[in-house]
Amino acid sequence: MKIKVINPNTTLEMTESIKHAAEHMARKDTEIIAVSPKMGPISIESYYDEYLSIPGVLEEIKAGEEEGVDAFVIACWGDPGLHAARELTDKPVVGIAEASLYLASMLGARFSVVTVLPRIKTMLEELVDSYGMSKKVVNIRTTPLCVIDFENDPVRGMEMLRAETKRAIEEDDAEAILLGCAGMAEFADSLEEEFGVPVIDGVVAAVKFAESIVDLGKKTSKLKTYKYPERKEYTGLLTEFAHK
Amino acid sequence: MKIKVINPNTTLEMTESIKHAAEHMARKDTEIIAVSPKMGPISIESYYDEYLSIPGVLEEIKAGEEEGVDAFVIACWGDPGLHAARELTDKPVVGIAEASLYLASMLGARFSVVTVLPRIKTMLEELVDSYGMSKKVVNIRTTPLCVIDFENDPVRGMEMLRAETKRAIEEDDAEAILLGCAGMAEFADSLEEEFGVPVIDGVVAAVKFAESIVDLGKKTSKLKTYKYPERKEYTGLLTEFAHK
Amino acid sequence: MKIKVINPNTTLEMTESIKHAAEHMARKDTEIIAVSPKMGPISIESYYDEYLSIPGVLEEIKAGEEEGVDAFVIACWGDPGLHAARELTDKPVVGIAEASLYLASMLGARFSVVTVLPRIKTMLEELVDSYGMSKKVVNIRTTPLCVIDFENDPVRGMEMLRAETKRAIEEDDAEAILLGCAGMAEFADSLEEEFGVPVIDGVVAAVKFAESIVDLGKKTSKLKTYKYPERKEYTGLLTEFAHK
């Protein structure tokens, strides 16, 4: 099967490492297509970035429909555009935040998220709440690092993640750690080994869930909320986004 | 003071009627600037439309910063892009859904929303929940009409709104009605007169709240969640959206 | 328009300073009538005081009906008697706690209340919860000072407010501060200037919202919960409270 993993930001190095992680975990008969959108921010660290990453994500969903893709993964821990993506296709679309949360809740009773800049804490709290996971997520821990810092200075990134993982276990009573950024995949194994608790990279979790849903032959419900978008005109820079 | 009212869709007739409603209720010394974005959907009736209306909304917020605007109103009952708009400016930004909900909760104990197509019900439930109003909103009632139908066939629109208002009062125990679409402003007064309960058009509610916040000299908190977006590069069609 | 601001306690110095704050922020064409009830506690710092402030508040609402008042503000951060006040009149009645909470939620993502004695913490938690704001209010911080202390020793009052505001920002991740007592209006501006976050005095927030609701021509819903009280006899000391 073909799973299209969309990194909503336009930093291709990150798309490469996401691809690498996904391929490493995917089944042999699963083809991973990893892309960045053709437009949008080089990283996502605010509502502004998040919303502006969505047009590019949706364009890739539409393209995927024509590429014969079987399922989609949105590989940013804010699940940007997830609901709209589900409107555009009847193929399963899995966000890495939701996949992480569901996986974690099958492995531990309470868990913490460790992520980038403090400013996104509220955004993630609301996301977690929308998935019904507020009681299970005991804390969302931020670091002073931005997304790209983890790419550029992985040593410092690892150090920060270690510090917050330690605090999550000692102060939050967390029994599993969720890495709250698609660019943190590479750190999961070492952290898991060091701390002896499940450390979850959402990308691989979402890829495996996507494989499962395809195997099960399940499609997105087109009954009401996720019906195809209403047909209508779009204007200006976004004219091409008209749904016909 | 200058209040910029942004109709997130690109249907100018609707922007005109929003402007008309806003000016009718604004104070004499308030200048209403009503605009539609330069890009995006002609109406908003899905997550897809909503997300794709946001780039245009944000462009208008940025422009407003240079136009010396004192406050912004986002005039669609999904409050599209509200959180990102608050990142872009320290001027108050008020969404018409939130303004409707807060106003209603000062006028009645329980209330229902009456809106367009059934598909947006979940979207609005989640919005209402994010404002903490799930217990006060007893129902979200939809009609088979889309946004433009209310513009094109106001007689039928009124008929539908009357039917759902009646049901909301009789079946939901609603004590006030919130019109869940910026294009329904014109129907509020007749419904209020007929049914004898507050019928709330969010556009005028948001304009009055915006005036109040400007009078109070209050600005959006720039401490954490609503800091200015991180500076970074944007690519492709959205290059101009880079925040510098 | 005429807005009657009722300070539910009987300390006239406090009523004066509330009047001062209200007039400073009200529009030129708004007449502020600030009163204390003719009966009741000199300050409100317990459920006992709160409940016993209500008869006096309700008497002032009734009087206001005859004085041609357009809207009412209840100026104590427990919103004492608010629901009963809404039964007595169809003019808008705004509590300063609810006004503070709605205003704050349009300016910041998360906020803390700073208030008087520790004993009222639970009371305020329940109040905040009744307005649906439990997730947005991250903490209710108390001081060892009672209401009158802030009048009598404003230097010490300011010191305490500064200390708790600092902690709210650093420890609670609060992005705005709500002053949880009508007698704290005078401290709002200095705190806002010093800490660079919105610091909200509920009195002026409520006055501006009341002006807005009057402008909008909205009245309290008389459909069910806020119908006029049932007509009936009252006995003893409260005979005059019979609703006829």
Place this chain on the structure above:
Amino acid sequence: MKIKVINPNTTLEMTESIKHAAEHMARKDTEIIAVSPKMGPISIESYYDEYLSIPGVLEEIKAGEEEGVDAFVIACWGDPGLHAARELTDKPVVGIAEASLYLASMLGARFSVVTVLPRIKTMLEELVDSYGMSKKVVNIRTTPLCVIDFENDPVRGMEMLRAETKRAIEEDDAEAILLGCAGMAEFADSLEEEFGVPVIDGVVAAVKFAESIVDLGKKTSKLKTYKYPERKEYTGLLTEFAHK
């Protein structure tokens, strides 16, 4: 032991029937003192009535302290003044709504309240929520009858209660019925017999819980929320309420 049952309204016939019910269920060595306040409404059917019943209730609590009472019951299904009563004494104070809810939750999984006029539905929803019982209470069913109607025309009262009990069982999936007014005690047994589910009169439930708490030697916590009211002056009609 002595239990003082305070009927918060001033209708003595109702106080008599409450006394009768309480004595019927109390232990032989329990003395029931049933009183109405010396002031206030003849029945409670609005927030207005409820708040104005509280001064009289609190006066009776204070008097009870001097009468050597061991525990108090507040016998109105809105638990008026309960929290303030707990401030005034360290003797246990039990409300009939809370007692009904806790008793019911030990007898059935889900239950409905059947009560008087529709206007009090929201008031009771908020009360139920404050006790954490929102999920267990599946409905609050009202009748077109006011409190006194049940005294004056018990045949019609019974008919209405039967109709709503039937609907609660068939439509709400209720497994127990809570009679939402202290004046409905006399109907409990017949309803229970007819419908074969627990039908709970709060007065007797509260009396038995009060007996239990006295037996256990437990007192109200005076640590924080329920400390004795702060000492202070009161003015006007309420001068005598000053707490010294």
Place this chain on the structure above:
Amino acid sequence: MKIKVINPNTTLEMTESIKHAAEHMARKDTEIIAVSPKMGPISIESYYDEYLSIPGVLEEIKAGEEEGVDAFVIACWGDPGLHAARELTDKPVVGIAEASLYLASMLGARFSVVTVLPRIKTMLEELVDSYGMSKKVVNIRTTPLCVIDFENDPVRGMEMLRAETKRAIEEDDAEAILLGCAGMAEFADSLEEEFGVPVIDGVVAAVKFAESIVDLGKKTSKLKTYKYPERKEYTGLLTEFAHK
């Protein structure tokens, strides 16, 4: 009346001390039958122990039906098998956790639980939540001690309880303490005396509530959730558990 108190673990010394506490508080005309099941764990400190204590508990409920018991108490702070016990009999069945929570909420506004090993914290959080008490329980404090440690080394047990009670009052703002294990009854009085707040042993609370419910003549609702178990075959080791 006869109340059967079932200690779900098989440590008879603990059953004895439970019996002692129950008899001390029961009315003279109440006969306390205290038993341990004939099978199961010697203490309950995990989900595993809890589930495996239930068959023995249920066997004792069935036996109680034939012994002419009037009510049952399940004396372990996880309320193991409570819902199934209610299916097996129409006599009231009271769990000590639920009894503690309802009693505490009539004595204080906020409270903490102090209990055994850290591993049961989540289990108790979910239990508290199922009773609707999440907002009132501010913390669940654990100790490094297991159930039997409190029997074997009461001095160390007391020391630990004192330390956590102190923290609960100072750090959690708890106004009452719930002892989260049936084996802690003996410590309640000294703790209450030392700290001056209600310290609640669930066993005596449950016994008194059971007496009350019997006095009231109330039985478990057999309408739906707590109907007698469906008749059916059981196999293997559990053949005797078939319900006929």
Place this chain on the structure above:
Amino acid sequence: MKIKVINPNTTLEMTESIKHAAEHMARKDTEIIAVSPKMGPISIESYYDEYLSIPGVLEEIKAGEEEGVDAFVIACWGDPGLHAARELTDKPVVGIAEASLYLASMLGARFSVVTVLPRIKTMLEELVDSYGMSKKVVNIRTTPLCVIDFENDPVRGMEMLRAETKRAIEEDDAEAILLGCAGMAEFADSLEEEFGVPVIDGVVAAVKFAESIVDLGKKTSKLKTYKYPERKEYTGLLTEFAHK
């Protein structure tokens, strides 16, 4: 890999059909071991049955540890014993209710459960709530049929499921259907085809999630809640359950 699917009831025909469904959907390299416990009820339709199915389930988990099993599925829509199972092994254990809920929430916005007898409705509501899914599950619909009826009279079973599925879609606004019993697997495909919405059998969902978790190399967190049970003696019929 080896996945052990435990049907918690002792009806072997049902275990066979569960095995059939699981094998049909499992990967070729997955070996499905489907078993019924050696003890317990022939079907689960009450709390009583559920608790008494757990010893047998746990015995199979322990056995699985020695059989070199890679993951476990508990195949009853009450997830009986799930938390204890996770204590007994570090291999992933997946319940079919939780798997159904997580899968459904990736396919539709709102969904209903359709299940057996009315008496289990509350039990399932609490289960759904414990997974954080209360807002997404709009209804739990029961039928007058018991578990075995679906085996014995599949034609009538199908008819009932069709009727409730229709109502779920029309009255609940459900966008997906969850079959709330492991014995309903065979009906999923026809229902899905007829109604055009996802119809989810939990058995296959859980098997696929188990495969995914094994592929990911994830194990249950042994940090706190799911530590191995404390070592201790067990007595009577359950002596063999002692954990050593």
